[in-house]
Structures are given as structure tokens and as C-alpha cells.
Amino acid sequence: MLKMVTFFQGFPGQQSVPGTLNFAVSPQKPRSTSEAESETSMSEASSEDLMPSPEAPDGEEESAKKKEKKSKGLANMFSVFTKGKKKKKDQPRLSDLEVQPKPRPELDGPLPTVEELKEALEHGRLEVAWQVLALERQLEAAAAAGGMSNEELVWRQSKVEALYVLLCDQVLGVLRRPLEAAPERLSQALAVVSQEELEDRRASGGPLAAALEATRPRRWLQRWRGVVAEVAAERLDAQPATAPEGRSEAESRFLHMGRTMKEDLEVVVERLKPLFPDEFNVVRTYAESYHYHFASHLCALAQFELCERDTYLLLLWVQNLYPNDILNSPKLAQELQGVGLGSLLPPKQIRLLEAMFLSNEVTSVKQLMARALELESQRWTQDVAPQSLDGHCHSELAIDILQAQPRAGCYAMLTHCSLQIISQGQTKAENITSDVGMQIKQLLLVELAALLRSYQRAFDEFLEKSKLLRNYRVNIMANINNCLFFWTSVEQKWQISHDSLNRLLEPLKDLKAHGFDTLLQSLFLDLKPLFKKFTQTRWANPVETLEEIITTVSSSLPEFSELQDCFREELMETVHLHLVKEYIIRLCKRRLVLKTAEQQQQLARHILANADAIQGFCTENGSTATWLHRALPMIAEIIRLQDSSAIKIEVATYATWYPDFSKGHLNAILAIKGNLPSSEVRSIRNILDINTGVQEPPRPLFSLIKVT
Structure with missing residues (x-):
């Protein structure tokens, strides 16, 4: 919570209220x-x-x-x-x-x-x-x-x-x-x-007596209350010290009135209450007088068309600082507990100001986020290299939009935007009340979702039109890294349901996937002719071919060191999936038919060796795709086995691990076994008709492989 100390202490040139409750400085009351x-x-x-007169009769x-x-x-x-x-x-x-x-x-x-x-x-x-x-x-x-x-x-x-x-x-x-x-x-x-x-x-x-004028009740206690009201008005209406640069007139006025009321009431409690009889209710009288004048001033101010800052400031005082940091301050809370001063503004006026604040804040956040994205996308198209933070390509976009505090290395152009856009809006609303904070949260989530969709569209346009720029690839990596800050900030700060979070962040998932595809496109093109060697040589030298493939991949990996660790691991998982997928595609080309068990067992051994090499290389370089470990060894086992019943068991097991393994894929694998009768092929294939209860695969593999 934004505490009163923000306003009551430490302003340059702002002195404490002179002569707290120093009634001597009040103007002398004119003689009646x-x-x-x-x-x-x-x-x-x-x-x-x-x-009686001496001349009386x-x-x-x-x-x-x-x-x-x-x-x-x-x-x-x-x-x-x-x-x-x-x-x-x-x-x-x-x-x-x-x-x-x-x-x-x-x-x-x-x-x-x-x-x-x-x-x-x-x-x-x-x-x-x-x-x-x-x-x-x-x-x-x-x-x-x-x-x-x-x-x-x-x-x-x-x-x-x-x-x-x-x-x-x-x-x-x-x-x-x-x-x-x-x-x-x-x-x-x-x-x-x-x-x-x-x-x-x-x-x-x-x-x-009829001749005497009625002069009582004189109501001097009531007159004293009137004097207190005059004193309260004089104290609160006194001109405050010059406001520090950047503070509005209203902000300076609120600061003076709040500080004066708090300090004066503390003096009343500490010094006057012990001296005044209970019937004077001295604390209540002063509190009500100060409250009434403070409220009158705010009610008058609320009738004018306020700027965004003063609307927020007015709500902040009415809903937070006044009740929490003045009325409930340590020295006053107990004394004012039964006074019942109430709010400085009526509820209807407060609701109206809150609606104005929410509208102003959402509009401002929307504009600032759009401006931040515009500046960021200009940097891409102008071929400006991203900064490096801890050895990683770095973008400030997510931080500017979401984070509560700026991080090191802000882009020079982005410093002209308002930083911490959404976090600032959320914090301001929560400083008013938690209810206003909840209201703005829902509104800002809508605006954030729209921003992320705009971000994805701008990034896709950059991928399509800027391929020849020198800093094209490093800017791609900077934007992929940017997704991490969006994800972690939203998860930690917004506390929304898992489904809502997934829907909100869907554009970022697409952005990351498109970025990976672009970064790996040239590598995968280089690997394509190497994988073709498996079928072109009829699997004569599979070990040598795989070594060449791994060497090619290994030479490209240093470029990706500028990705965040989690994304580098994810990219390596994508490479791992590609290697396994392309290897299976080569096996499904139906260009290799082995008629003897010995030939089939020899191919199975080659596949196992290649599977171990792929798994070891990818794991060593950060892949966590353990779900791929069984893909090639189990195909090798299907090729090695000669007993139809054993093959059926292996196929059924394989289908549970990879639910998208279809009859077409199975036919292509079984085509390698040239000694398997057609009737047994049909029998084995029918195993996939059995409903294992497994739904769509959590990760696609065979659905990425087309067979003819």
C-alpha cells in the first residue's frame, strides 16, 4: 500500500507544518x-x-x-x-x-x-x-x-x-x-x-420578568464549537509551502490538509484532552470540525472536471490515506474509534470518480502499451541489435509493460514511454481499494490479451519481411526470450486460472514456435540431403551418415547460446524431435525390404546404435525430451522380432506410448520385413483397432509423418 509517509515525509523543500495547532498564527477575531x-x-x-434608584417612592x-x-x-x-x-x-x-x-x-x-x-x-x-x-x-x-x-x-x-x-x-x-x-x-x-x-x-x-429580554440559553459551549470550526478552517486553508516540482496544486493542497489535520489532532489528544472537561468532547469536536472542512473542500473540488492525476489523487485520499493513515494512525485510532467521521465524499460521488479513474487508466494503459510495442517493432525493422543481458539477447518490452521495477539496460527509445505500464496501473488501483484493484485487473487482462495478439502479428510481419537484415536472427532470439518475462510476470502477479492463463498466453506460444521454426529452418534444410543418404545407400553406412548429421547440428548450436536456458533446452528438444522424425521418415519410405531374419536383426542393431547416438547427443546439449527415447528402439524391436505374437505385443505397447502411431505407419515398418506373410501383416495391423482408451497424444510425433 502506498503509505502516508510518501506524502508526509521527505519532499525536497517541503517543511513540516509550522506551529502545529499554533493558534497564535490565526488572525485576531474582529471585535463584534x-x-x-x-x-x-x-x-x-x-x-x-x-x-434600586435612591429616588424610589x-x-x-x-x-x-x-x-x-x-x-x-x-x-x-x-x-x-x-x-x-x-x-x-x-x-x-x-x-x-x-x-x-x-x-x-x-x-x-x-x-x-x-x-x-x-x-x-x-x-x-x-x-x-x-x-x-x-x-x-x-x-x-x-x-x-x-x-x-x-x-x-x-x-x-x-x-x-x-x-x-x-x-x-x-x-x-x-x-x-x-x-x-x-x-x-x-x-x-x-x-x-x-x-x-x-x-x-x-x-x-x-x-x-416580562420586561427582561430572554438572553438565555447563551450556548457558550456551542459558540466554542464554532470557534473550533473557525480554527480548523484557518489551519486547513492556510497556504501550503511551495509544492516540489512535478506536484499539482491539488496534490500540494491535499498534502498540506492531511498533514495539518493529522498533526493537529495528535496535539489535541496529547495536550488538550487532559485539560478539558469530558463534556467538551474536545477530541470529537476538533475531529468533526477538521473533517467537515476537509470534506467540504473535496466535495467542491469533485464538482470540477479533474485531470487524470487529480482524479486518482482524490480517490487515493478519500479511500486510502485519510481513513488508514490519518483516522487509523497509531496515535488517533483509539481516540476516534467512536466518533464516526465517515467518508470525505458521499458513496455516489466515490463510485462516479472510481468509474472515471478506471476509464482513464485503461485508456492510458492501452495507449502506452501500443506505443511501447510500436517503438520495439521500429527497432527490429531499423536493424538495431538488441542488448545483451547476462549473455542473452534482451528485450525490454515485457518489462516495460508488466514489471513493477525497471531492469538494467533499458532501451534508449523505450525510456520515453511510461515504464511498468500494467503494473503501475494495477498498483494505483490497489492503492485506492482492493475492490478497485480487482475491477481494473479484469479490464487490464483484456487489454493485455489484445496487446499480445498485436505483438504476435507484428512479429510475424517482421519474420516475413525482414529476412535480409543483419540483426534478423538475434532480434528473433530477443523476442523469444521476451516471452519468458511475460509468462513469469503474469503467472506471479495476476493469479488467474490455468485455462485463462493458457488462453491469454496463446499468442506468445505461437510467437515462440514461429521464432524456433525460423531459426532452425536453415539447419533443417542442411540436414535434409544427409538424411536422404540412408535410403540412397540402402542403409549401408548408417553410422557414418548419422555422425555427419550430428556434426552438422553441433556446428550450429553455439549461435543459440544467446537464448535463455529454458528456451535453448526447448529448441534442442525441437531438434531432437526433428532428428527422430526424419529418421522414422527414412524407415517408412518402403525402399528397403529385408527377407532374412539376420538382415532384419542387423538393421535393428544399426537403428539401436543410431538411437543411442541421437539420444546421447541431444541430452548432452540440453534436450529434456525423454518421451522420444522409445521411438526408435521399439521400431528396431518390431523389425528384429520374428514371432507374430511377440510383434503384436510390441506394436500394442508402442501404440500406448505414441497414440498417433497409425496403421499406415505400421504398414511401412512391416514392409521392411520381407519374410512376413500378408495374413500375419493384417493380423498384426488389426492390433491397432483395439481401443486402448488413450486419447490424443500429449506431443505429436507420427502425426508429423506422412506415409504413402
């Missing part, structure tokens, strides 16, 4: 309109603004006293908030805290003025958040007690809300850059959000 308004309104406010004196008494109950609440300044290691859960307001103990002193609270908040003193909350509760109590005009309630509520606007900006500013804040300050900010969530729940229990 409400914050600006709060400064104007609070500049005229004091603590008296939130208390006598009838309202008792109401004012009640409100003063209720305000004393905030002292205990202040002490609770002050303790929150020193955050314990184990954060309390919101569900563990009481939702209803606590009893109000006596106040130790008056509340700070609005101006004092404003100044404290502007200096970042988050501990005064509890006094702001106290003012809000005091205002609610005053509204519930009555005795204050609606206009005054609304005016005083605006002062509280102005403080809350400033407090919210301060708290979210800390949480926007949590790693820059001192631990105590971060704890204060988190505690404020937690208390605000608690107050939202408390406020939902009863209605406010």
Missing part, C-alpha cells in the same frame, strides 16, 4: 459590534445602575430592602467561583453539578461597579465572571420583586449584556488559542463555559 456598543453603554454605568422602600437582602446571598456563590481559579486535575462533569441555584449566604461586601468589571475584563481577569453572573442574578431578583420600571430594567439589563459580550470574547479568545494560555487561565475559561452551560439549564426552569 455588540462589544463596541458595550463600551459606550458601560462608560456611563456604575454599580448603582444595577440597584416610600411605598417601594420595603421592596428595595428585600432586594438588598437577597443580594447578600451571592457571597457564597462568589467563594465557589473563586475556588474555580485553581482547577483540579479531575474536571467535574456538568451533570454532576446542581442545576438549581444554591442557597444564598450573606455577602461579605458590595459588588464591583460596572466600570470596575469592564476594566477587569479588558485586562483579561476572567475571575470576575462570577461577579458578572451575580449581577445577572441580582437583576433577575429585582425584576421578580417588582418596584422597578420596565425601562429601567431593560436599561440595566443592557449593561449586564454588555459585560457578557466582553466576557464571551475574552473566554473564547483564550479557548481559540488554548496552548498559549497559562494553565490557570485556561482552567478559568473552561470553568466559565461550564458554569454558563449550567446557568442555561437553570434558566430553562422558569420564565423571566
Whole structure:
């Protein structure tokens, strides 16, 4: 699998993402309109603004006293908030805290003025958040007690809300850059959000006075999530470093976004999770925000008409790198296990992109293979000698088309083609998913079969039209050697059934056979008059004639040393078959009739001696055609035997070894035995009518021999 390290490490000029989760580099959030308004309104406010007016009528004196008494109950609440300044290691859960307001103990002193609270908040003193909350509760109590005009309630509520606007900006500013804040300050900010969530729940229990505007729920936890979303967008949208040469803009963007998300989430897990209360779900919140922005970017990109490379890259990230190397990376897998982020693209869009990728890749592979074959065939017709690799004639065609890695000695012209064509296409598809890999495998097999047929046709045309070229024969051997790389690569990489493999490689078998026929054509022409000597001399000097034949063959063999060992052995097997076949043809010419048993036995001895010589020579030079070893000795035995029953047994045995041995061939052999009555000949011949259950011969011998 193409691993994330390919993208995350080692690019020239590509530095790691600066300041991982360094929220300080994020742009400063603009001051809200409400914050600006709060400064104007609070500049005229004091603590008296939130208390009953001194000019209240006598009838309202008792109401004012009640409100003063209720305000004393905030002292205990202040002490609770002050303790929150020193955050314990184990954060309390919101569900563990009481939702209803606590009893109000006596106040130790008056509340700070609005101006004092404003100044404290502007200096970042988050501990005064509890006094702001106290003012809000005091205002609610005053509204519930009555005795204050609606206009005054609304005016005083605006002062509280102005403080809350400033407090919210301060708290979210800390949480926007949590790693820059001192631990105590971060704890204060988190505690404020937690208390605000608690107050939202408390406020939902009863209605406010009609004059007061409904300001809760404030949903500061939700606002914090919005801040996280903004941070994720800022981090992922930051301009990446200049992409190395050869990488597209999309590739550079994906690399930056993937690396940033992975590294930032690792920081969240390692450094923020221990500091945030469980109710914040800090890992989930950051993960969902980064995922959402990443997915939005890819969805927008997928709407455009993408080039082939970017289509592949998009699928690679969506189907492989993102789920495997980011979400399931060692540091994140367990933390994100229950988050359920899902895919970056919807399934329908993924299927469409996969279809586009498969179509693009198959078309590209088809074109590149055709170009590689064209360049190779041009070399043949231009009489360019093939290279030599380990002493063998060598062609790069199969390697360029199939192999995963280039080999030594690439042809200069072929280096202009895309190397490892099919293997590259297969690997790219498998890097997306195994299912896409299976789909492209079937498509590429069809294209490979078409290429091999084209290869065979081009080679046959070369054999026919280029016989006078100087490098004609070495190029033939290079192409025969080429078959080995095709065979081994397909067998090892494609894992297809035996029948399918045979059908796929059938053109190569024909190519090799045509190549052997062409290479051996001149040798076999030289041997033809030598074999004729057997019948011309009536087998008078068979040993001397065979020695001349073997000498002729031996002198031609060094040329074939540039074939791969397996093909040299196969070629020698072809020579072995030719020698045996031509020898049998001479015996079947019906020009030799021996009437005495002694003459027949003498010929049998000559045949046995020649058979041993042929077998020894061919085996010594690499032939593995052991199936030919009985062909001549058993004919010699048929000629030697005089008893009709014994001859029948030998003929029946011979037919089991060579199922294509026919009555015509048997008649020609028995014609040598001039002392055999016609009735016995017919009786012996009828042995071949017995069905031995043997089907077509695995290798032809007598079917290559015509008898008259």
C-alpha cells in the first residue's frame, strides 16, 4: 500500500507544518459590534445602575430592602467561583453539578461597579465572571420583586449584556488559542463555559420578568464549537509551502490538509484532552470540525472536471490515506474509534470518480502499451541489435509493460514511454481499494490479451519481411526470450486460472514456435540431403551418415547460446524431435525390404546404435525430451522380432506410448520385413483397432509423418 509517509515525509523543500495547532498564527477575531456598543453603554454605568434608584417612592422602600437582602446571598456563590481559579486535575462533569441555584449566604461586601468589571475584563481577569453572573442574578431578583420600571430594567439589563459580550470574547479568545494560555487561565475559561452551560439549564426552569429580554440559553459551549470550526478552517486553508516540482496544486493542497489535520489532532489528544472537561468532547469536536472542512473542500473540488492525476489523487485520499493513515494512525485510532467521521465524499460521488479513474487508466494503459510495442517493432525493422543481458539477447518490452521495477539496460527509445505500464496501473488501483484493484485487473487482462495478439502479428510481419537484415536472427532470439518475462510476470502477479492463463498466453506460444521454426529452418534444410543418404545407400553406412548429421547440428548450436536456458533446452528438444522424425521418415519410405531374419536383426542393431547416438547427443546439449527415447528402439524391436505374437505385443505397447502411431505407419515398418506373410501383416495391423482408451497424444510425433 502506498503509505502516508510518501506524502508526509521527505519532499525536497517541503517543511513540516509550522506551529502545529499554533493558534497564535490565526488572525485576531474582529471585535463584534455588540462589544463596541458595550463600551459606550458601560462608560456611563456604575454599580448603582444595577440597584434600586435612591429616588424610589416610600411605598417601594420595603421592596428595595428585600432586594438588598437577597443580594447578600451571592457571597457564597462568589467563594465557589473563586475556588474555580485553581482547577483540579479531575474536571467535574456538568451533570454532576446542581442545576438549581444554591442557597444564598450573606455577602461579605458590595459588588464591583460596572466600570470596575469592564476594566477587569479588558485586562483579561476572567475571575470576575462570577461577579458578572451575580449581577445577572441580582437583576433577575429585582425584576421578580417588582418596584422597578420596565425601562429601567431593560436599561440595566443592557449593561449586564454588555459585560457578557466582553466576557464571551475574552473566554473564547483564550479557548481559540488554548496552548498559549497559562494553565490557570485556561482552567478559568473552561470553568466559565461550564458554569454558563449550567446557568442555561437553570434558566430553562422558569420564565423571566416580562420586561427582561430572554438572553438565555447563551450556548457558550456551542459558540466554542464554532470557534473550533473557525480554527480548523484557518489551519486547513492556510497556504501550503511551495509544492516540489512535478506536484499539482491539488496534490500540494491535499498534502498540506492531511498533514495539518493529522498533526493537529495528535496535539489535541496529547495536550488538550487532559485539560478539558469530558463534556467538551474536545477530541470529537476538533475531529468533526477538521473533517467537515476537509470534506467540504473535496466535495467542491469533485464538482470540477479533474485531470487524470487529480482524479486518482482524490480517490487515493478519500479511500486510502485519510481513513488508514490519518483516522487509523497509531496515535488517533483509539481516540476516534467512536466518533464516526465517515467518508470525505458521499458513496455516489466515490463510485462516479472510481468509474472515471478506471476509464482513464485503461485508456492510458492501452495507449502506452501500443506505443511501447510500436517503438520495439521500429527497432527490429531499423536493424538495431538488441542488448545483451547476462549473455542473452534482451528485450525490454515485457518489462516495460508488466514489471513493477525497471531492469538494467533499458532501451534508449523505450525510456520515453511510461515504464511498468500494467503494473503501475494495477498498483494505483490497489492503492485506492482492493475492490478497485480487482475491477481494473479484469479490464487490464483484456487489454493485455489484445496487446499480445498485436505483438504476435507484428512479429510475424517482421519474420516475413525482414529476412535480409543483419540483426534478423538475434532480434528473433530477443523476442523469444521476451516471452519468458511475460509468462513469469503474469503467472506471479495476476493469479488467474490455468485455462485463462493458457488462453491469454496463446499468442506468445505461437510467437515462440514461429521464432524456433525460423531459426532452425536453415539447419533443417542442411540436414535434409544427409538424411536422404540412408535410403540412397540402402542403409549401408548408417553410422557414418548419422555422425555427419550430428556434426552438422553441433556446428550450429553455439549461435543459440544467446537464448535463455529454458528456451535453448526447448529448441534442442525441437531438434531432437526433428532428428527422430526424419529418421522414422527414412524407415517408412518402403525402399528397403529385408527377407532374412539376420538382415532384419542387423538393421535393428544399426537403428539401436543410431538411437543411442541421437539420444546421447541431444541430452548432452540440453534436450529434456525423454518421451522420444522409445521411438526408435521399439521400431528396431518390431523389425528384429520374428514371432507374430511377440510383434503384436510390441506394436500394442508402442501404440500406448505414441497414440498417433497409425496403421499406415505400421504398414511401412512391416514392409521392411520381407519374410512376413500378408495374413500375419493384417493380423498384426488389426492390433491397432483395439481401443486402448488413450486419447490424443500429449506431443505429436507420427502425426508429423506422412506415409504413402
